[in-house]
Amino acid sequence: MPTxxxxxxxxxxxxxxxxxxxxxxxxLAYVWPDGSPRVxxxxxxxxxxxxxxxxPPNAPKVRALAHNPKVALTIDDPTWPAKAxxxxxxxxxxxxxxxxxxxxxxxxxxxxEEQGRAWLEQxxxxxxxxxxxxxxxxxxxxxxxxxxxxxxxxxxxxxx
Numbered sequence: 238m239p240t241x242x243x244x245x246x247x248x249x250x251x252x253x254x255x256x257x258x259x260x261x262x263x264x265l266a267y268v269w270p271d272g273s274p275r276v277x278x279x280x281x282x283x284x285x286x287x288x289x290x291x292x293p294p295n296a297p298k299v300r301a302l303a304h305n306p307k308v309a310l311t312i313d314d315p316t317w318p319a320k321a322x323x324x325x326x327x328x329x330x331x332x333x334x335x336x337x338x339x340x341x342x343x344x345x346x347x348x349x350e351e352q353g354r355a356w357l358e359q360x361x362x363x364x365x366x367x368x369x370x371x372x373x374x375x376x377x378x379x380x381x382x383x384x385x386x387x388x389x390x391x392x393x394x395x396x397x
Contacts, residue, residue, distance in 0.1 A: 257283040282339035291340030318382035325376040
């Protein structure tokens with residue numbers, strides 16, 4: 238029987254590990270100060286304990302996270318059978334000098350060594366400071382359409 242949705246041990250599942258190593262951008266969902274929902278695609282780096290995101294310190298999401306740090310992240314692969322990793326947590330934001338190492342690692346993973354290095358040089362010239370957003374998972378879910386289906390489909394199949 239698959240591990241229950243919400244259990245942090247799902248991060249060790251092969252589907253989760255595949256998505257955490259992928260070059261698919263995460264989607265970060267957060268709440269704007271007026272209460273409206275927002276979602277943005279953003280590179281991520283998995284440390285083994287947390288998702289780390291890097292962004293310019295004046296990015297609107299930084300201001301919103303100071304108001305309400307609760308977030309949700311999705312990393313998904315739409316290739317059939319589709320796979321999705323859902324993470325909920327609380328964002329911790331710190332503005333630092335220079336480029337955060339996790340952003341540099343993400344740039345190399347997404348773009349390769351050479352293009353990643355070129356991107357980082359450009360980013361450093363544009364943004365001498367960076368906001369480091371750390372999300373430690375508090376809830377984890379997986380849908381893989383093989384062993385784990387969306388709850389509404391499971392309910393329909395069981396007649397509930």
